[in-house]
Amino acid sequence: MTRWENYITAAEKIIVSYDGKLPLHHFLKGFFKQHPYMGSRDRRQVSQLVYHYYRLGQLWQQEKSVQERILLGTFLCEKQGSDLLQFFRPDLQEQSALSLDEKLAFVGVTDVPAIFPFTAALSPAIDRKAFNRSFFIQPDLFIRTRHNKQSAIVSLLDKAGIAYEVIGADTIALPNSTKIDTVITDKSWYEIQDVSSQQVGTLFTPAAGEQWWDSCAASGGKSILLVDKQPGVKLLVSDVRNTIIQNLHQRFKEAGIRQYESIVMDLTAPVMSSTLKDRRFDHIILDAPCSGSGTWGRTPESMSFFTEKQITEYQQLQQKIAANVVQLLKPGGSLIYITCSVFAKENEEVVAFLETESGLQQQEGGVIAGYEKRADCMFAVKLIKQ
Ligand SMILES: C[S@@+](CC[C@H](N)C(=O)[O-])C[C@H]1O[C@@H](n2cnc3c(N)ncnc32)[C@H](O)[C@@H]1O
Numbered sequence: 143m144t145r146w147e148n149y150i151t152a153a154e155k156i157i158v159s160y161d162g163k164l165p166l167h168h169f170l171k172g173f174f175k176q177h178p179y180m181g182s183r184d185r186r187q188v189s190q191l192v193y194h195y196y197r198l199g200q201l202w203q204q205e206k207s208v209q210e211r212i213l214l215g216t217f218l219c220e221k222q223g224s225d226l227l228q229f230f231r232p233d234l235q236e237q238s239a240l241s242l243d244e245k246l247a248f249v250g251v252t253d254v255p256a257i258f259p260f261t262a263a264l265s266p267a268i269d270r271k272a273f274n275r276s277f278f279i280q281p282d283l284f285i286r287t288r289h290n291k292q293s294a295i296v297s298l299l300d301k302a303g304i305a306y307e308v309i310g311a312d313t314i315a316l317p318n319s320t321k322i323d324t325v326i327t328d329k330s331w332y333e334i335q336d337v338s339s340q341q342v343g344t345l346f347t348p349a350a351g352e353q354w355w356d357s358c359a360a361s362g363g364k365s366i367l368l369v370d371k372q373p374g375v376k377l378l379v380s381d382v383r384n385t386i387i388q389n390l391h392q393r394f395k396e397a398g399i400r401q402y403e404s405i406v407m408d409l410t411a412p413v414m415s416s417t418l419k420d421r422r423f424d425h426i427i428l429d430a431p432c433s434g435s436g437t438w439g440r441t442p443e444s445m446s447f448f449t450e451k452q453i454t455e456y457q458q459l460q461q462k463i464a465a466n467v468v469q470l471l472k473p474g475g476s477l478i479y480i481t482c483s484v485f486a487k488e489n490e491e492v493v494a495f496l497e498t499e500s501g502l503q504q505q506e507g508g509v510i511a512g513y514e515k516r517a518d519c520m521f522a523v524k525l526i527k528q
Pocket of ligand 1: 357358359360361362363364365380381382383386407408409410429430431432463
């Protein structure tokens with residue numbers, strides 16, 4: 143067998159055995175461990191073929207074989223085509239210099255490419271065509287530079303010969319595979335944070351001495367953004383997972399943040415903790431557990447395994463958590479409700495629920511259309527308690 147036949151056979155084997163239970167990159171790691179004769183170049187090439195397959199989402203789901211879908215995915219996702227495509231489909235390789243729209247037309251797709259499986263459920267502000275097209279392009283890696291270190295970071299990137307794009311006073315876009323920690327060794331200089339997530343920070347207007355609660359903090363990405371804006375806030379962080387709060391402690395240490403409180407708490411139940419239940423906050427961040435559908439450009443396999451029923455389950459969870467956290471919000475205080483979902487049920491419908499059930503009123507915010515920047519899609523809204 144030629145190298146190309148070996149690659150495509152391995153990719154088919156992975157696709158047929160992958161059941162979506164583990165994230166695809168973990169599954170691939172396990173597969174390559176069991177096939178140690180594959181070198182790093184082989185692993186990279188096979189992984190890419192698998193990702194190209196999943197980037198097609200629903201397109202030609204039924205009609206084409208796995209191999210045909212891998213090759214069509216390669217044609218549409220690879221800007222210059224590839225030697226493998228030349229081997230199997232020289233007719234497609236010949237057209238590889240075409241633009242994405244021309245390539246789509248060449249393979250017979252002239253309307254909105256039906257990649258995303260739940261287009262009817264999207265938030266109304268999402269541009270259907272641009273969103274569906276975005277799946278052919280791997281999103282970038284973004285860093286948020288801290289402590290005025292942007293120009294020092296840019297010099298180090300230049301020195302290391304890494305391609306980058308400065309897209310804001312504190313934001314740099316990098317190719318997805320960049321090992322940034324090997325170039326910038328001082329972790330306090332930057333945070334890895336998607337540009338859409340950084341944009342959420344425009345809804346944070348903290349003043350020194352205010353009480354802020356990051357209620358689903360995970361490892362603290364939003365909290366670090368908040369404290370960078372105003373180091374004088376009084377911050378409480380919480381999450382249902384103890385392990386992620388341990389990660390937060392480590393990340394805060396590296397970021398030089400020492401003044402904060404933390405608690406592990408399940409917010410599907412009303413807050414009963416004696417230290418908390420009588421406290422009231424000026425502002426609450428609720429970066430809610432969600433489908434993550436705004437980030438599926440990074441994990442395109444999700445499109446093949448997520449079920450529509452799960453959207454409603456997430457909505458119910460979000461409403462429960464939101465109704466509980468607003469009990470601890472001062473009148474006149476703000477709730478910043480955030481998801482990385484593109485579904486109206488998890489976004490606008492939860493906001494409508496909070497307006498009717500919890501006496502909050504939307505003040506600003508909405509969909510953050512990451513597909514315009516090779517970034518994640520998010521939803522972030524500031525609501526005021528009456
Ligand atoms: C979208 S993530 C938060 C991301 C984080 N704010 C950041 O910027 O990196 C949602 C978090 O909600 C937490 N979560 C899920 N269910 C919860 C519950 N019932 N109570 C509290 N936290 C919960 C998850 O453990 C997860 O860490």
